[in-house]
Amino acid sequence: MGPILPKYRAHVRLWDTINYLGWLFAKTSEYEVSALVPFFLYPVFLIFAGDLPAGYLVRKVLVVAPFAVLVGVFNPLLDRQILFQLGSFGVSGGWVSFFSILTRFALTVSAALALLSITGINSICEALARFGVPRPFVVQLLFLNRYIFALTGEAERMSRARSLRSFGRKAMNFRIFTQIVGHLLLRTMDRAERVYRAMLCRGFDGHIRVVRFSELGGKEIVFTLGWAALFAIFRFVNISLLLGKTVTELIK
Amino acid sequence: MSHHIVEADKLHYSYPDGTAALAGVSFRVAHGESVALVGENGAGKSTLLQHFTGCLFPSKGVLKVGGLTVDKKNLAAVCRAVGMVFQNPDDQLFMPTVFEDVSFGLLNLGVKEAELEGKVMEALKTVGAAHLRSRPPYRLSQGEKRAAAIAGVLAMSPDILVMDEPTSSLDPMSRRRLIDLLKTFKHTKIIATHDLDFAMELCERTIVIHKGAITADGPTREIFMDAELLKRSSLEIPPSRRGL
Numbered sequence: 275m276g277p278i279l280p281k282y283r284a285h286v287r288l289w290d291t292i293n294y295l296g297w298l299f300a301k302t303s304e305y306e307v308s309a310l311v312p313f314f315l316y317p318v319f320l321i322f323a324g325d326l327p328a329g330y331l332v333r334k335v336l337v338v339a340p341f342a343v344l345v346g347v348f349n350p351l352l353d354r355q356i357l358f359q360l361g362s363f364g365v366s367g368g369w370v371s372f373f374s375i376l377t378r379f380a381l382t383v384s385a386a387l388a389l390l391s392i393t394g395i396n397s398i399c400e401a402l403a404r405f406g407v408p409r410p411f412v413v414q415l416l417f418l419n420r421y422i423f424a425l426t427g428e429a430e431r432m433s434r435a436r437s438l439r440s441f442g443r444k445a446m447n448f449r450i451f452t453q454i455v456g457h458l459l460l461r462t463m464d465r466a467e468r469v470y471r472a473m474l475c476r477g478f479d480g481h482i483r484v485v486r487f488s489e490l491g492g493k494e495i496v497f498t499l500g501w502a503a504l505f506a507i508f509r510f511v512n513i514s515l516l517l518g519k520t521v522t523e524l525i526k
Numbered sequence: 527m528s529h530h531i532v533e534a535d536k537l538h539y540s541y542p543d544g545t546a547a548l549a550g551v552s553f554r555v556a557h558g559e560s561v562a563l564v565g566e567n568g569a570g571k572s573t574l575l576q577h578f579t580g581c582l583f584p585s586k587g588v589l590k591v592g593g594l595t596v597d598k599k600n601l602a603a604v605c606r607a608v609g610m611v612f613q614n615p616d617d618q619l620f621m622p623t624v625f626e627d628v629s630f631g632l633l634n635l636g637v638k639e640a641e642l643e644g645k646v647m648e649a650l651k652t653v654g655a656a657h658l659r660s661r662p663p664y665r666l667s668q669g670e671k672r673a674a675a676i677a678g679v680l681a682m683s684p685d686i687l688v689m690d691e692p693t694s695s696l697d698p699m700s701r702r703r704l705i706d707l708l709k710t711f712k713h714t715k716i717i718a719t720h721d722l723d724f725a726m727e728l729c730e731r732t733i734v735i736h737k738g739a740i741t742a743d744g745p746t747r748e749i750f751m752d753a754e755l756l757k758r759s760s761l762e763i764p765p766s767r768r769g770l
Contacts, residue, residue, distance in 0.1 A: 469620055472617050475579045
């Protein structure tokens with residue numbers, strides 16, 4: 275499909291994603307799972323239209339999945355009312371709401387990661403500023419992102435250097451761990467400082483200025499309205515259920 | 527044109543931990559000159575380069591770029607005149623695409639969006655990187671990253687180009703392309719390097735720094751034939767001069 279999305283301006287993509295999350299979390303029932311399935315269309319579209327590595331994004335979603343598990347893991351214990359039978363197994367409301375949380379989480383994180391990968395944090399920050407988010411917050415977000423990337427880069431290099439000289443031993447004692455963390459922070463601060471200096475050398479004065487490709491065009495308006503309409507349909511019509519019923523009728 | 531001239535007068539700099547990095551450095555670089563800064567690791571080359579763009583300010587002494595003293599007051603004008611290419615291009619490329627990265631400095635200079643595309647593409651074409659415009663910088667090879675970093679600086683039309691170890695981590699072909707490219711530039715160039723053959727090909731003048739002080743300043747070919755001076759400065763005669 276090729277990278278279609280970068281042609282659309284950052285705030286269009288950001289607005290569509292906010293709109294998407296709004297509809298995704300619009301309160302209906304905590305027991306809905308099938309109604310959420312069509313919402314996968316948006317992150318899948320972003321991945322294909324943005325020419326993103328799907329496997330990489332899936333791995334990233336899995337990395338942060340334990341947080342969602344932690345949020346919903348007690349639901350099956352607290353809500354034991356059987357909602358439906360799956361063969362001989364009675365599925366309780368707790369399990370359904372747990373899967374609903376996991377699904378919403380996967381949809382949210384994958385859409386956010388895809389947006390971030392396609393748009394870049396600078397453009398997202400610029401779009402946030404255009405939406406009226408206070409500038410100090412936007413600048414802090416920008417630098418936080420820069421620092422996180424510098425930190426993970428340094429951590430990867432240190433981890434590689436350690437593993438090359440640890441001959442398969444994965445465990446490390448506390449003293450070495452604290453030394454590594456200390457060095458990691460110092461090296462990251464050093465790197466962040468160099469990046470900041472490079473920014474200053476090119477005239478950075480605390481204001482984010484990024485390329486705006488064009489004024490809001492007809493295609494962008496159609497793109498945004500199209501997605502907004504789809505999200506509304508996904509919310510008000512249980513497409514999965516409808517498809518299921520139609521297919522069952524056809525089979526009969 | 528005075529704004530192409532760099533003058534250092536008895537520059538001293540000590541890091542916060544007390545390490546003296548520069549100890550009374552004085553020199554003058556005239557318009558259009560290409561000057562190599564050579565010296566062993568820790569000699570003070572990178573520290574000196576960081577003074578040109580106001581990343582560091584001297585503890586003592588004065589540095590002037592185009593008649594302007596490099597201090598906080600004149601920082602914006604100095605940054606406009608001096609384009610700095612960092613040793614590690616990963617420190618310099620931070621935007622999502624090459625196009626946006628090259629645009630970064632131009633937007634900060636206040637270039638109108640209508641002119642932006644033309645200026646960015648001109649800079650990218652100059653370094654032979656026009657085809658990289660939509661690529662994310664982290665996916666480029668070292669040579670491509672270096673080219674994109676140089677384009678980002680060139681786009682701002684600086685009068686003076688300052689480069690820190692430009693050939694480090696470049697393969698032979700990328701190094702050759704960089705030399706050929708830099709030869710076409712009419713800018714005043716100050717280049718810190720360990721690659722003495724690169725310095726000899728590109729710079730008619732060389733400044734040797736040793737322990738924060740200048741130990742020699744003169745024509746590159748003469749300096750690189752002075753085995754005794756090079757040895758004192760922890761350097762050696764470049765391979766091409768030794769017939770290697």
